[in-house]
Amino acid sequence: MACLTISIEKGRFSYGFASCAGKRASMEDFYETRVDDVDGETVGLFGVFDGHGGARAAEYVKKHLFSNLIKHPKFMTDTKAAIAETFNHTDSEFLKADSSHTRDAGSTASTAILVGGRLVVANVGDSRAVVSKGGKAIAVSRDHKPDQTDERQRIEEAGGFVMWAGTWRVGGVLAVSRAFGDKLLKQYVVADPEIKEEVVDSSLEFLILASDGLWDVVTNDEAVAMVKPIEDPEQAAKGLLQEASQRGSADNITVVIVRFLDGTTTSAGDGPSEEVAKDQSEEAAKDQSS
Structure with missing residues (x-):
């Protein structure tokens, strides 16, 4: 687990994550948290991917979805179109790569992209994104x-x-x-994301991305109330994971929290440089494979 504070051009945010197998014998949840430079602008990308039928689809989406997205020619100019096209392209590529397997595998994807002072949330499946805005819990994705x-x-x-x-x-x-994958049901189980956008301003306090291992036992309002007093997003993510476990969640549990700090302004010297932030993000990404 890791917690980073990153300085970006139009604001400051910190993020943390927690993930465990819970009561399941195997781990099929994956997550991705990364900071990239795209056309001179710092972009944050966060995702929770809950696999079913094995881990193959979730692991593939973790490895390829955001890399495909930031390479899309419309990423900066028409982010929503780029997301929709990239979700379907990544799904098609996974199905090709997985064609030799006889057993179906699939994955949800609850993702959030911070770009140009905007928070763009794209969701496929029943992992969920919830924000605290003006002190209220607001679902910014719909369980499919x-x-x-x-x-x-x-x-x-x-x-x-x-x-x-x-x-x-x-x-x-x-x-x-x-869902991604699920080739035997692909005609009916699509990877078309539903996309919502929020402006990152002083009313937007934090974002929770989590697999249904959390949401099966914790409501949106409860999750926001638990996170609100905890400044450290990693500790907040750990707290939600522990609460879900104590309430008897029977599933893998993964939580990513992004906390927005001080509205849309940043002062010199806040947080690490973009170069250091990238290095830290790369180190954090290694935690999942260790």
Whole structure:
């Protein structure tokens, strides 16, 4: 685990993360936190990827999604279009790379990109993004479940079906209606992200990205209330993980927290330089593989 404070052109933010297998025998959650320089501007990229059917899809998305995104020619000029195209391109590339496997693997993706004073959240599946804005908990993503009216309609119009099998499932198999991978259900289980944007201003306090191992047992309001008094985002992430575990979460649990500091202004000398920030981010990324 790691906690960094980064200085960027239009604001300051710190981030931390915590991740554990919980009660599961295997770990299928992955996360990514990185800071990159794109066209002379510092960009923060954060993601939580919850795998199912094994870790293959989640690990692939962690490794490739953000690298593909920052290379997209429209990333700085039309970020939302770049995100939508990159999600689908990365999904297609994973399906090609995974074609030799007979067993399906898939992954959610709850992502947040800090670029140009904006927070752009893109989500596929049932990991979730929640912000604290003006002291209130606001979900900035929607869990993609097969029994939602529009999702069921989309699936049925594509020739699929939704049925109850312990919970609502696509084809009686999958409990999420959007995901990376899942080649046998790909006609119905798409990787099209829903995208929302927030301005990073003094009312935006922090962001929580987490897999459903947290959200199964902790509400949005509870999570925001727990994080609010804890300045260190790593400690806040650890606190949410421990709370979910104590409440009996049966799943892998991964939490990423981004805290926005002092609105949209920054003073000289706050935080490390961009070069140092990149080095720190690279070191933090190594923690997950160790």
